[in-house]
Amino acid sequence: MTQSSPQSLILVGRVAGAFGVRGELRISTYTEDPLTLTRFKALTRQDGSPALTVTTARVVKDGVVARCAGVDTKEAADALRGLRLYVPRAALPEPDEDEFYLADLIGLPVRHIATDELLGKIKSVQNFGADDLLEIDPALGGQTWYLPFTRAAVPEVKIAQGVVLADPPAMVGDPEGPAEGDDDAERHYD
Numbered sequence: 026m027t028q029s030s031p032q033s034l035i036l037v038g039r040v041a042g043a044f045g046v047r048g049e050l051r052i053s054t055y056t057e058d059p060l061t062l063t064r065f066k067a068l069t070r071q072d073g074s075p076a077l078t079v080t081t082a083r084v085v086k087d088g089v090v091a092r093c094a095g096v097d098t099k100e101a102a103d104a105l106r107g108l109r110l111y112v113p114r115a116a117l118p119e120p121d122e123d124e125f126y127l128a129d130l131i132g133l134p135v136r137h138i139a140t141d142e143l144l145g146k147i148k149s150v151q152n153f154g155a156d157d158l159l160e161i162d163p164a165l166g167g168q169t170w171y172l173p174f175t176r177a178a179v180p181e182v183k184i185a186q187g188v189v190l191a192d193p194p195a196m197v198g199d200p201e202g203p204a205e206g207d208d209d210a211e212r213h214y215d
Contacts, residue, residue, distance in 0.1 A: 034073065034111035035128050038062055043102035044090045049103050050077075052110070054088040060091060068110040076110055097173070125184045127157065135161055138180055138190040147189065150174070159189075 040050040053063055061070065070076045075214050082091040093202060096102055127150040135144045145161040148169055152158065157174040172178055172193055181190040 029186050032112045033083075034069065035070065035114055035126055036109055036116055037089065037112050038067070038110040039067070040077075040102075040105045040108040040110070041088065042106040043099045046099045046100050047101065048092070048097040050091050050093055050096060050105060051085070052082075052088050052091055059084050059089045062091070062110070064141055065112045065116060068112060071109060071111060073111075076108060077105075125182065130159065130189065133184075133187055135159070135189045135191050139194050144191060144193070145170075205213075 026085050037056050038052045038054045043049065044051045047102055052062065053190060060082060062081050066078070067075055068077045068079065070121075078094040079091045080094055082089040094107065095129055114126070117126065120129075130147045130150055133147050135147060137144055138140065143164040144200065145163040147159050148162045149160040151171070158171040159179070160169050161172055161176050162169055172180070177192070178188060178194060183190070199201055200206050
């Protein structure tokens with residue numbers, strides 16, 4: 026069996042824990058229709074290895090409650106808490122012309138919208154509980170940095186051209202950041 030590479034997988038859900046005592050799982054879904062999970066033959070782990078096969082599911086708030094092959098007890102269901110569920114990119118429908126999957130952004134160069142300067146490449150898309158953030162590998166090397174994935178910071182995503190145009194917000198310590206006395210400047214108190 027051929028396993029998919031991690032970059033060809035799309036995150037579609039995460040096991041939130043057991044539901045009841047008969048091995049049902051609460052799964053938070055990241056799909057438009059929560060029942061989409063039942064249409065995939067098998068859900069995989071991030072490394073492409075098998076994770077779960079959903080046999081039945083019903084919609085609940087923030088996802089589904091599902092029965093999965095081989096998960097028959099509350100303890101077995103609880104042991105899967107936190108498991109991220111992926112499907113191969115090829116199993117999903119092609120997005121419309123002006124749409125894309127977040128996974129499609131990984132590896133794309135990021136250029137400054139005004140200067141066309143290469144800022145780096147997108148290493149990953151993260152979400153720590155608020156909004157999506159693009160993790161950027163800097164063009165000149167060094168530590169990765171995060172760019173808010175908002176219309177203001179990322180005004181254009183050109184998937185067909187293979188580029189993301191950004192207008193990063195000024196950062197503290199940025200020599201080209203807000204001028205002293207600027208109302209938007211961050212103030213420090215000693």
